[in-house]
Amino acid sequence: MTDTSTGTSTTLQGVGIGRGLAVGTILRMPDPLPEPADVTSSLTADAEKVRAAGALAAAAADIRLRGDRAGGSAKDVLDAQAFMAEDPTLKSDVDARIETGKTAERAVFEAFAAFRDLLVSMGGYMGERATDLDDVSQRVVAHLQSVAAPGVPTPDYPFVLVARDLAPADTALLDLDRVLALITSDGGPTSHTAILAREKSIVAVVGARGALALSDGETVIVDASTGVVTVAPTADQMAAVEQTLADRAAAPEVAVGPGALADGTKIPLLANLGSADGAANALELGAEGVGLFRTEFLFLDAEKAPTVEEQQVKYTALLTAFEGKKVVVRALDAGADKPLHFLNDEPEENPALGLRGLRALRANEPILRDQLTALANADRATNAEVWVMAPMVSTVEETRYFTTLARELGLKTAGVMVEVPASALLADRILADADFASIGTNDLTQYTLAADRLLGSVASFQDPWHPAVLRLVGEVGKAGAALGKPVGICGEAAADPLLAVVLVGLGATSLSMSPAALKDVRAELARFTLDQAKEFAELALSANSAVEARVAVLAAATPITTSQKLEKSE
């Protein structure tokens, strides 16, 4: 434990997610284990078999215990993993390998790898279980080598988790009640870690270079509003944080209600949803409708597209939950990070620049027609206000294609997502045909900065505060205002409270985000007038970089921020 009463603190700068503040001790995510060396064992085969059996049983018990603690769907996954460690066929294979002189570590590694290759060769769902096998294999080997098991730590006390980045499999098992904050060295504001943090309202700073040099047990202050991680804070800094946390706890909750600026300008706050299941939670958190309904869940894991009837049932469930409210449904957005084999099975060098979004739908028009027909049927059967939009539209001609088809199939309001710089630059032409535009800031940032969203090494480019991205948003906002067409934002950017104000200043007329982010954004919007929002937008546009833009707007918006209080106290 670091002595917090003396000495000087150091800081790391990353990108904060939300506005949370936390203080706690660090636990690092252990690094993956190296492959066990293929050397001849110095023990007898029987002794190695006993070691292997012991480690397999210990890993199974350990996994089962974690499953009981996690509960829910994580328990099912972990129970299956425990059975994998206890698998009699696997054990026979391990023993057979040990008979040839291999160590228990190597035999376990090889036996799991053989099963993994078998599952991968089967593809689909089986292929996805391959990561489960890798995880079990690593845990058994860790037991054999008496080292910390890889994967997320599961201590019995609250901690600040430090990792390079978190994979979905890691976060599914994370005990959120014990995680005070997340710090990652890689990954940007659209990384899986950031999205999780936003959804679950976890204090997080991502892309903090140097975070991996932090050690277990060190005390840190994590301030998401500034993106600063203070290592080994002084007593004064600790006191300032405690005070801020107490002030925030005492501050009255902003009432749930429609989003509006301080001058009364209405900015509807909508929810991003991936299935009808989240509807009740979104409404409870004050969502005024759905700004982005992702329909991929209907298609993932599917060998072929679901029927019109199957889709209609799901859409009806969603629309019923949002009776009388706006629901913007995005047509199937496959490709790049979420390939669907029945849409596009051709391997591509650059999937983000390939046959994805509307391009893939157009190449498989019957699938698009079925989806739009199902949606139009569900619309007729319910009382929500249904809008439909096409993903990744890059030309005026594509806009015409989609809006014409949607209207022909009975949908009243048809728009496009602006994710490609080309459609932002020609927004005046595109909005002449489309009923509305919705800006997907994640992809718009990726395409504007030419930086792969999924590539950690270029994550620092993936910042929607970048003035180039904001200028494109402004183009769409201007076109929308001139033509009287709504312009929504449905990327992660809308969930950043201060950036949300800037986006409104650039002409956004509604904001859609993970429901958990609604509260902070609603509170932030209520602090400023439309004129102030426009002023912030000008400040951000005139900056040279994302960091400069954020700093300039933060300074204008907050006379005394937490970070300044901390600096004063140093």
Add this chain to the structure above:
Amino acid sequence: MPERTVTIASTHGLHARPASLFVQAVTKSGLSVQLTKGEKTLNAASILGVISLGIEHGDEVTLKTEGDNADAVLDELSGLLTTDFDAS
């Protein structure tokens, strides 16, 4: 040797949770149970084996075992395989 041939009810086949519940029941029975799909027969207590058979909704599989309680165990296991765990 007593045996039962049943049709898999779970919508997504014998994967994940249904496979785990099935293997758990086999292990608990204490008997050595064989599972056959097509020409492949394996130890039903092996979750990796069960998963790798790629058993889908509507597939026919045969269970075989012998010993005390063999019929009761086969009835219980058949019951699991003909329940749709993916319906909720």
